[in-house]
Amino acid sequence: MKKITEDIYYAGVNDHQVDLFEGQFAVPNGMAYNSYVIMDEKIAVMDTVDVNFGEEWLANVAEILGDRKPDYLVVQHMEPDHSANITKFVEAYPEAKVVGNAKTFQMIENFFGLNLADKQEVVTNNGTLSLGSHELTFVFAPMVHWPEVMVTYDSKDKILFSADAFGKFGALDVEEDWACEARRYYFGIVGKYGAQVQALLKKAVTLDIEKICPLHGPILTENLGYYLDLYQTWSSYGVETEGVMIAYASVYGNTKKAAELLGEELKANGCPRVVVADLAREDMAECIEDAFRHGKLVLATITYNGGVFPFMQTFIDGLKERNFQNRTIGIIENGSWAPVAAKNIKSMMEGCKNLTWTETAVTIKSGVKEETKAQIKALADELWSK
Incomplete structure (x- = not known):
């Protein structure tokens, strides 16, 4: 059980079965599908993982929860490598609510035929959700790199849950240079949407961020300016290296x-x-x-x-x-x-x-x-x- 802060835990998984991410990008060092649990008066689980790791992920979540039950599942991004286990979560925790925006719930029905009318918590841009000492603010990030994407800011621990932004290829149990695989990931998957990433960065600089928790790759905790500067260069189509x-x-x-x-x-x-x-x-x-x-x-x-x-x-x-x-x-x-x-x-x-x-x-x-x-x-x- 990995602690990120005093009451935020990592619940994700490493995938060494995958050879091609999104059916096209070679990933010799696998992939990480990240999920997080915020333990407070109310408990929020941040995203699920790929369909092949549903049982492992639910076991990770259960270990963190102990004898408690989650109140919310926050869905930041609907790509199946993050959303595939929504149905399993709802079955395991029928009293929990699913948090997303209007586009999120349209996609949930499209992907899974799942009508969550009695379980959904629909949020708006800059809307908030209080868990107790943690207050989550949802910032919409359309086309970074799907239309329903949103990121989440936790004001207590000053964490940005960044969805696919600041992610990289590679499982977390393999050590490798961040920039190389983050760059290949960015330009392969997000590169078309530089203007939308720029818009998100403008919102991000107004927040006091001490950690970035993406849906792929390591949690970023030190020298955040380095990562933000690279994203600024990449998304503005600037020159990184002469x-x-x-x-x-x-x-x-x-x-x-x-x-x-x-x-x-x-x-x-x-x-x-x-x-x-x-x-x-x-x-x-x-x-x-x-x-x-x-x-x-x-x-x-x-x-x-x-x-x-x-x-x-x-x-x-x-x-x-x-x-x-x-x-x-x-x-x-x-x-x-x-x-x-x-x-x-x-x-x-x-x-x-x-x-x-x-x-x-x-x-x-x-x-x-x-x-x-x-x-x-x-x-x-x-x-x-x-």
Whole structure:
């Protein structure tokens, strides 16, 4: 039984069965589904967990409760990895009320066919719920990253229960760097909704927060400014790390060679960080994360069926879907008889805001030759001058 404060406990579970989170994101270190119990004159359970861990979660809750019964189940987010055990909770504790907003209860009926008319406590934005010494304030956070999402502030212990915000991939029994997997999680899942995250951050800075309790990942208790600053950068599509990412798609190795040569030239020019990624072989979510992390991006691809190579197409689609913007972009195109990748890339990215295209463009006709190397050096000099 893990205590977070004198009367707030952790009731969540670790999942090492899952291989793909949301059916697409590789999670080699598993996932945590977090749930919390606030013990007061009245007791509130904060969210449930994934369907595969219902019994384990209910056992955790029962251990914390002892001989008491919960008064409330607060549902902050209706994705099934957090809401799947609402029915089991209601069956186990029929006298408890379920707390959510109007959209929450619509989704509960949609997902589970569960009509909670006699058990529901419908809250409004900035509405409150008193448990005794703990007063909970519910702050709506629509589209971070579903429309019903709300976060909860406990004024007694100065805790923000942040729903999916400030979450990360990885189970809690595995030690790993927070920022790497939180960044991949953010841009993979929440990245499209920067404006909505910005709105939530503006509300958060008005609160006196000492701990952040997300629905995934560790409880954040120290140096909260670090996490808030990262979220500010990510949600405003700012540059986190000065450097250049080179994303390439190559068939016979010539485009790969050009990408690696550019990387070497950039390092020789003193570029502080250079990332070279093979889009066909590396995790696409990691590649998208790196594109958003750095201020400059180079797209290197062959011309394929009059367009670009499929992995490059997928990569660009992923960037556009997440509102990629505020970056400098260079292009390396390859085509044996009709190189048109550069034209296609620019057309594909027309909807992205505040992109600056390099004046230097590299065109390879099959193999890398001396004139190609000269173009690559010129591109490196434009991207990062000595």
